[in-house]
Amino acid sequence: MSQRHIIQVFEQYQKSRMQFVQTVADLASRPQNIEMLQNAGVMSMLRPLMLDVVPSIQQTAALALGRLADHSDDLAEAVVKEDILPQLVHSLASQNRFYKKAAAFVLRAVAKHSPELSQAVVACGGVDALVLCLEEFDPGVKEAAAWALGFIARHNALLSQSVVDAGAVPLLVLCLLEPEMALKRIAASTLSDISKHTPELAQTVVDCGAIAHLAQMILNPDAKLKRQVFSALSQISKHSVSLAEMVIEAEIFPAAVACLRDPDEYVRKNVTTLMREVVKHTPELSQVIVNCGGMAAVIDYLGNCRGNLRLPAIMMLGYVAAHSENLAMAVILSKGVPQLALCLSEESEHHIKAATAWSIGQIGHHTPEHAKAVATAHLLPKLLELYMDANSSEDLQAKSKKALKSVLQKCTYLPGLEPLLYDVPSNILKHVVCQFSKVLPHDSKARRLFVTSGGLKKLQEIEAEPGSLLQEHINAINSCFPEEIVRYYSPGYSEVLLERLENYQPA
């Protein structure tokens, strides 16, 4: 009788423990309760329950702890301070898969807040334990372990290096091949986080054959997976020419261009980021992308999206045009300049405008043909306006001034230059006048146009210091025209005429 009674006591205690832990786990899933749970001292309560005999209580306690730590970094720090991590790591090796999932969840929740917490996780051997989890059969365990490793590696290069040293990368590449979609996503995202820091880490990822598998997944219909795949490929290719070439050799390009019409906007953004990272290294790589029709797709993408999503596409156009004048001509042919003009007028953020101004400068500075394309899109007055605007940030002003100067130095399209004679600061004016002085001596129709449009008049009104470059150019232009015309347009000529009239005595 008393034996059953005693056993009943223990069973009751176990039931109440289970109930407590389950309720805490449920409460912890809602953010508003967490404050109160913390004040009630839930951390110290959960800690002994994690060492409980019954496995399901352990698992639920770990799950509750994970949810708490996920929510705020104070709680995560409390987890670290209470020395829960070492016992968690220790038991990771021995327990069943639900416990492993919950423990990996706790490690992830702790590591995500800051590099110091991740360092604490690494210091108690968390990384090795997680890598062991990656060898399990159960996909849920692998996903939790990969996610935790991803959060650890995200913070800085040292932590990524410790993840790589534990041998995580080959296992992650194997995870990429698993059929479960969530596991593939997480594996791709972790590889992306590892390879983003330094070229050596990216090289390690590439050496395990990641690129081929990532390339195969490009045509997968799942949007989130594609986001991560493109992000991983762009982080790999951004470091050096050889890595970018390896990414290109995987023949992703005609397929990736098709993904530029994906309904998910982050997929499109990541594709353009990948293109930008590849294009910025050498002209040959840019040539590959231009040849498979990437330009047209990117420019259409620019037309369809707004805001910060445009930035990688704009920078990609700038990088392509910067390499050579052939590529810049390709950008112009693909109707890039009107699109960039639209971007400039529609966007309000200064850093996007600065990037657009830079790209325009890169396109226009090669030859007079390119400068003419820029001038006919009425971009020169816009750039001037950006430069003169007092509200523009310094970066924007500097970039628009540089772009304006570089385009002006090659521009021979006079109708485009005319509006720039009015209300410009003298450092821009001297370039404009210089261009006029180069073209006018040779072209009579241009001279006629210059006079009739009022340009000569405006020119006379410019006051320049004698002997300065500006004065020399003005003199050069004046010498292209007959003296009477120059005198006619010089300011104060009407007074001179009237004076002559007064002094005139009819014979």
Next chain:
Amino acid sequence: DMAELLKIKSEAEDFQSEYFYRNSQAEEKRQKENQAATQIQSWFRACKVRAYFSHLHKKAVIIQKIWRGFTARARFRQMVKAAYFIMKMNFYEEMAVRIQRRWRGFFVRKYIHNFYARKSYLEGLFRKNELVRRELDELEELQKRERDCLEMVKEQTAKVYQAYRLHHLLSTKQCPGVFNSPFRSAPHEMEQLLRQVKYQAPTRLAPGGRACLLGMPGPAAPSFSGTLGSPWIKTTQTRCSSRPILPPIGSKKQQVRW
């Protein structure tokens, strides 16, 4: 005798004095005469030597003249050869420059700055861009249509499931159902669905074991593929299952309504 002796003595004395006088004179003049003799001899020797030198000189001049002429002519011949060589080289170089000029112009125009290649490349690029744009548009269109199709299938399945759950709202002869209000000109589509839904009493057998083909005309699905996976819609055709499905034991007689 004495006089001759005296004369001889005086002559001897005179002779002595003369002899002494002449010796002393000679002594005095010896220096001068010696000097004079030396001078004459030296002058004569000098003349001899000068004559010899001038002879030698003339001969040396002749030799040098001949030698210089020889050397100069040799040098001149050399200079002529060199000048000829230089002229030849200039000619060759000029010809080589012409060849190189032509070649470089050709090479640059063909391989480095090929205008026509660039033009055709840009044209090709333009066409390729157009092509890519069109293909991407088509692809997008296709994908959009697929997605819309899937959406519609999902919606329709959901509606049919709802009708299955709401089968009890079907209107009877006595009492019009919720969806068949007398104030409406025609019954609501839910009413049509309800009429078409076949009620099955819940059996322990999973309804997925019954393979039913559906020929239901979807009311608002024009581009339907027509295969709904729902097992609840009545068929106008006979059920073509691979094996005969036995009715569940103990089920009530099912009401089949149109």
